[in-house]
Amino acid sequence: MAEPMQVEVVSADKVIWSGESTNVIAKTTDGEIGILPGHAPVLAVLQPSAVVIFCEDGRKREVVAVDGGFVSVSQGRVSILSEYARLADELSVGEAERELAEAQQRLDSGDGNEEDRKHFQRATAQLRAAQKRQ
Amino acid sequence: MPASLRDLRQRRSSVTTIKKVTRAMELIAASRIVKAQQRAQSSAPYARELTRAVSAVATFSNVEHPLTTESDNPTRAAVLLITSDRGLAGAYSSSVIRAGEELNQLLRENGKTAVSYLAGRKATAFYGFRRREVAGSWEGFSDAPTYAHAREIADALIEAFLKPTEEGGVDEIHVVYTRFVSMLTQKAEVIRLLPLEVVEDTEPPSKSDVLPLYEFEPDAETVLDELLPLYVASRIQYCLLQAAASELASRQRAMKSATDNAQQLIERLTREANQARQAEITQEISEIVGGSAALAEATAGVD
Numbered sequence: 277m278a279e280p281m282q283v284e285v286v287s288a289d290k291v292i293w294s295g296e297s298t299n300v301i302a303k304t305t306d307g308e309i310g311i312l313p314g315h316a317p318v319l320a321v322l323q324p325s326a327v328v329i330f331c332e333d334g335r336k337r338e339v340v341a342v343d344g345g346f347v348s349v350s351q352g353r354v355s356i357l358s359e360y361a362r363l364a365d366e367l368s369v370g371e372a373e374r375e376l377a378e379a380q381q382r383l384d385s386g387d388g389n390e391e392d393r394k395h396f397q398r399a400t401a402q403l404r405a406a407q408k409r410q
Numbered sequence: 411m412p413a414s415l416r417d418l419r420q421r422r423s424s425v426t427t428i429k430k431v432t433r434a435m436e437l438i439a440a441s442r443i444v445k446a447q448q449r450a451q452s453s454a455p456y457a458r459e460l461t462r463a464v465s466a467v468a469t470f471s472n473v474e475h476p477l478t479t480e481s482d483n484p485t486r487a488a489v490l491l492i493t494s495d496r497g498l499a500g501a502y503s504s505s506v507i508r509a510g511e512e513l514n515q516l517l518r519e520n521g522k523t524a525v526s527y528l529a530g531r532k533a534t535a536f537y538g539f540r541r542r543e544v545a546g547s548w549e550g551f552s553d554a555p556t557y558a559h560a561r562e563i564a565d566a567l568i569e570a571f572l573k574p575t576e577e578g579g580v581d582e583i584h585v586v587y588t589r590f591v592s593m594l595t596q597k598a599e600v601i602r603l604l605p606l607e608v609v610e611d612t613e614p615p616s617k618s619d620v621l622p623l624y625e626f627e628p629d630a631e632t633v634l635d636e637l638l639p640l641y642v643a644s645r646i647q648y649c650l651l652q653a654a655a656s657e658l659a660s661r662q663r664a665m666k667s668a669t670d671n672a673q674q675l676i677e678r679l680t681r682e683a684n685q686a687r688q689a690e691i692t693q694e695i696s697e698i699v700g701g702s703a704a705l706a707e708a709t710a711g712v713d
Contacts (some may be wrong), residue, residue, distance in 0.1 A: 286459055288557035288647065290452040306628050319463060320627035321636045346636060348463050350622045355459045359557060359640065 281313050283329055283354045285340050287361040293338055299330040300354055302347050309347075317350040324397035326364065326405035327356060339364035341405035343398040360398055364405040372403035415690060418683040422676055429672035435498065436665035439658045442553065443593070446655040450590075453557075453651060457644050464641050466624050467634050475631075476572060477638045478606045484581035487522045488545065488570055489513055490563070490603070490646075492587040492653040493530035495552040500664035502588065502596070502657055503532035509598040510586045525570070525580055529563065529650070545570070553654050560647035567646075568639055571604050587649040588656035594663075596656035603645060606638065 280296040300311040303325035309318075322345050329338040345358030376399040383396045413421075468478075491510045493503040510533075514524040528534050528547040537544050546566050551559045573579025583604040588596045626633045 284455070284459070286456045288453065288456050288560075288644065289449065291455050304627055305632070309627075317622035317624045318627060319466060319624045319633055321633055344636070345640070346463065346633065348459070348466070348624070350624070357456060357459050357463070357640075359561065359643075 279313060279352060280331075281311070281315075281349075281352050281354050283356070285327070285329075285356045285358075285361055285363075287357075288359045292340060292361050292363055293329070295331055295338075297329045297331045297354070300327065300347075300356075301330075302327045302342075302356065304347070311347075311349055311354055313352065315349050317348075319346060319348045321346050322356070322358065324401040326401060326408050328408065339405045339408045341367065341398075341402040343394065343401055362402060362405070364408065367402050367406040369403065369406045372399065372406045375399045376403050413682070413686070415683060415686040418679055418686055422679040422683060425672050425675045425679065429669055429676065432665045432668040432672060436662055436669055439662035439665060443655060443658045443662065446553070446651065446658055447590075449554075450648075450651040450655060453644075453647060457648060460637070460641050460644050464634075464637050467626070467630055467637060470624060470630070475634050475638060477568070477604060477642070480605045481575070481581040485522055486525055486575055486580045487517050488525045488527055488567060488580040488583045489517070490527040490529065490567065490583065490585045491533045492585065492649055493528070493533040493552070494653075494657045495531040495549060497532065498664060499657055499661040502660035502664075503530065503536075505598045506586055506588055507533060507536050509600060513584060513586060513600055522581075527563070527567065551650075553657055555647070555650035555654055557643070557647055560650055561643045563650075564639065564643035564646050567603070568642060585646070585649050587653045588660075590652045590655040590659065593659055596659055601649075603642065606642070 280298050281300070282294070283297040283300060284294040285292040298313065302309055302311070302320075303323045304320040305323055306320070309320060322342055324343045325341075327340045327342055327347075329340065330336070331338065340356070341362045341364060342356065342358035343360045345356070345361070347354065347356045376396075379392070379396040379399040383392045489510060491506055493506050497503070517524045525545045526537060526542065527545055528537060529549075530552045531549050534544070534547050534549060548559065548563060567583050570578075570580050571583055575581055582602060584600055585603050586598065586600050589599045590596055
């Protein structure tokens with residue numbers, strides 16, 4: 277088996293998670309992408325979603341909520357960049373649901389501006405990540 | 411005429427209070443600088459990865475993007491000033507404002523109209539007092555900016571940049587901020603934010619750093635579309651964080667010299683007060699001696 281990949285999840289103000297992984301699953305605008313060691317160099321735009329990182333031979337997994345951004349793979353290094361990335365460990369389903377409800381409300385009542393839409397997508401991604409974590 | 415003893419004592423106690431205040435402000439600023447520097451450091455990985463990705467796209471595709479295209483005949487230029495919200499930071503805000511004025515002058519000489527965007531209450535106050543037109547202003551985060559603030563500013567600037575010039579858009583965007591060189595030196599600097607020039611490391615890349623041939627998903631154009639606004643926001647965040655660290659460093663220095671001055675003043679006032687007190691005592695003694703001498707003389711006359 278090939279060497280595990282070095283994965284780094286970076287948000288705008290800090291490194292959220294970094295470590296070794298054998299499999300990363302992310303959702304790009306073209307659909308889901310699974311990244312195994314030895315993957316060809318790729319630079320893909322992410323959708324607001326939950327990224328799953330398998331480490332320690334699949335015994336453990338990390339879930340990260342991303343709000344877009346992108347993933348870049350090259351030479352055994354995977355970097356996931358997202359402005360407001362959050363570890364699912366820090367999220368709870370209840371909290372994410374409340375956040376989503378609030379975002380939904382703002383989306384419905386507001387004039388449908390970009391900010392509200394982004395907030396809604398971010399909340400959706402966080403809820404999904406929190407659920408996957410369980 | 412020397413001031414009265416009571417006056418001098420009063421002044422000394424008020425200067426002592428001032429010294430306590432400035433000393434406290436100095437310590438607060440000093441402790442916040444560390445935090446500001448940490449924030450600047452922790453945002454570095456994001457900026458690094460983003461720069462890498464943008465250079466990758468720029469190297470392997472000849473995509474023309476509105477954010478990187480220079481206008482043939484630029485007529486309107488936006489200037490973003492990053493100043494502080496609060497004073498008592500020495501010449502920090504005024505040197506940024508002065509650099510901004512110089513830039514405005516330069517732009518006018520080149521036949522461009524300057525459109526002002528302001529961050530920080532000091533700049534807003536300066537422009538408001540002179541009744542100048544301001545296209546956008548942000549306040550309330552100068553010493554602890556977060557990414558959300560940077561994103562907000564970036565969104566407004568990009569929107570103005572993408573608008574056609576005739577409808578009030580701008581052709582280029584400059585940022586005036588203060589770079590944190592060291593604890594002792596902070597420099598007001600002007601950078602051109604848009605049209606974008608991707609800043610690459612000055613040192614030549616080592617072998618392992620040579621960019622691989624990326625595949626783009628869905629395609630290079632879309633990737634660039636996503637990337638560039640993020641890149642702009644990350645540049646602005648860099649400026650804001652540098653400015654915050656500089657502001658705190660300036661404040662610490664200003665407050666340190668205020669404390670030193672207060673200390674000097676206290677010493678001088680103490681000395682003057684002591685002198686006044688001594689003079690009073692001497693006078694009292696001479697009055698007593700004079701009085702008793704006069705009394706002795708008078709009784710001697712009776713005998």
